[in-house]
Amino acid sequence: MFERCHTPHEIARLLRHRYGLPVQLLAGRPMIVTGSVLGAVVMPTELGRAVLGTLDRTFTAPVVADPGERTWTFLVAPPSPAQPMDIAVRRYLSEHQVVVLPGGRQVLLPTTDSPLGWHWAGEPAPGVLRMPPRSAVINAVHQVTGTRLPTP
Template identity: 80%
Template sequence: MFERCRTPHDIAHLLRDRFGLPVQLLAGRPMITTGSILGALVMPPELGRKVLATLDRTFTAPVVADPGERTWTFLVTPPSPATAVEIAVRRSLAGHHVTVVPAGRNVLLPSTDSTLGWHWAGEPVPGLLRMPPRSAVISAVHQVTGMRAPTP
């Protein structure tokens, strides 16, 4: 996918045009900022594979893998209106090493097709940016781990 990109600007342009991602460059690296347009959840790749397989039945899920595949970052739609994830839910997710990324944080995007760099574990569908709701990814984590969603 990135074979024709020669500069970080080429990569940012490709990600914007192909997937509709609101890409910015920070120190020459393509990234997005979580907030009103999109959110993110980070988890171990073993869990991420199961969650992605569960979501594939219903949603397209863009997923970024870090170099060495230590973490997978799911790009999600933020809730509307913006609501915080309850403490009990955060604790249950933390038990499986899942983090809900707060608003205002930078998420690095793929800049190579190689697993030696930031790359897609789940490539978005070209066109209008489509992401699963944050709640759908959290529900998928609960489903594949056998966790019960905490009750208020």
């Protein structure tokens, strides 16, 4: 996918036009900022694979893998209206090494198709950006881990 891109600006343009991502460049790196348009949920790769498999039945989930695939970052639709996450749910997620990034955090985007760099673990569908709701990813973590989600 990135074989025709020779500069960070070309990569950013490709990500904007192909997927509708609100890409910015920071020090020559394409990235997005979490907030009212999109959110991010970060988890270990093994858990991410199982969560992606669960979501694939219902949602297309854009997922960014870091170099070496230590973590996967799910791009999600934030709750509307914006609402803080219950502390018990945050604690539950942290027990599984899952972090819901707060607004204003930077998420690096793929620049290569190689697993040696930032790459897609779950490539978004071309066109208008579609992301699963944050709650769908959290529920998938619950399904995969087989543990009960705390009730607020």
